[in-house]
Amino acid sequence: TWSTRPQRILRAVQQSATRGDPRSVVRAIDQFCRHKEWAMNVGDEKGCILDSVVSELNPSTVLELGTYCGYSTVRIASLLPPHAKLITLEFNPDFAAVARQVIAWAGLQGKVQLVEGASGDWIPKMKEQFGVKTFDLVFLDHWKDRYLPDTKLMEECGLLRKGSILLADNVICPGTPDYLEYVRNSPRYKSQYFKSHLEYTKAEDGLEKSVFLG
Numbered sequence: 001t002w003s004t005r006p007q008r009i010l011r012a013v014q015q016s017a018t019r020g021d022p023r024s025v026v027r028a029i030d031q032f033c034r035h036k037e038w039a040m041n042v043g044d045e046k047g048c049i050l051d052s053v054v055s056e057l058n059p060s061t062v063l064e065l066g067t068y069c070g071y072s073t074v075r076i077a078s079l080l081p082p083h084a085k086l087i088t089l090e091f092n093p094d095f096a097a098v099a100r101q102v103i104a105w106a107g108l109q110g111k112v113q114l115v116e117g118a119s120g121d122w123i124p125k126m127k128e129q130f131g132v133k134t135f136d137l138v139f140l141d142h143w144k145d146r147y148l149p150d151t152k153l154m155e156e157c158g159l160l161r162k163g164s165i166l167l168a169d170n171v172i173c174p175g176t177p178d179y180l181e182y183v184r185n186s187p188r189y190k191s192q193y194f195k196s197h198l199e200y201t202k203a204e205d206g207l208e209k210s211v212f213l214g
């Protein structure tokens with residue numbers, strides 16, 4: 001049977017990255033996706049913006065929607081303080097299986113809880129299942145038509161507090177127009193666009209950082 005792209009990404013990590021060294025895992029995936037096969041990781045250019053938001057915020061509780069192969073999971077988890085927790089949600093079991101191995105290769109499995117399922121099902125259960133009060137940071141990188149409904153769901157479930165940060169990937173490409181309109185016009189958010197490029201390409205894309213005002 002033929003390997004899948006996530007499996008080829010995992011092999012590239014196992015062949016080129018050093019166990020326990022998150023930066024070498026990130027570098028191995030970027031090299032593979034730039035020179036061998038494009039894949040929908042947030043990538044190094046937008047990844048640096050992600051790193052700066054995480055480092056500045058120093059969050060204790062992080063939710064990532066859309067794990068894929070664990071590239072952004074590794075970037076975020078490697079920057080978290082000792083007792084911080086990252087919950088990452090992946091719908092596709094094959095992606096989740098690869099991501100678990102990538103996260104383990106980076107030595108970050110102790111900081112990461114990977115949950116398999118759909119955001120609409122899991123967001124209402126976060127408090128009872130994981131003892132989460134509110135999230136300091138949410139990284140949105142899943143189905144683009146779920147960014148807005150899931151943001152409203154997180155508000156309704158009391159998962160956001162004054163100062164919680166939403167950081168959304170792909171607001172230009174593939175695009176999330178309804179989400180952008182909401183966070184840029186709602187009095188409950190202060191929004192800022194970080195112009196960048198679609199991972200490993202010259203096409204425009206960017207991250208939208210939105211602070212929940214309560």
Ligand SMILES: O=C(NCCCCCn1ccc2cnccc21)c1cc(-c2ccc(F)cc2)cc(O)c1O
Nearest residue numbers: 040065066089090091117118119141142143173174
């Ligand atoms: O589609 C993208 N990501 C989402 C993948 C599926 C997520 C599924 N999923 C995970 C958790 C979860 C929880 N609940 C429900 C569903 C859930 C994506 C696409 C592009 C892209 C592709 C082609 C192109 F030509 C240009 C750009 C670039 C990106 O950076 C992307 O992120």
Ligand SMILES: [Mg+2]
Nearest residue numbers: 042141169170
């Ligand atoms: Mg993305």
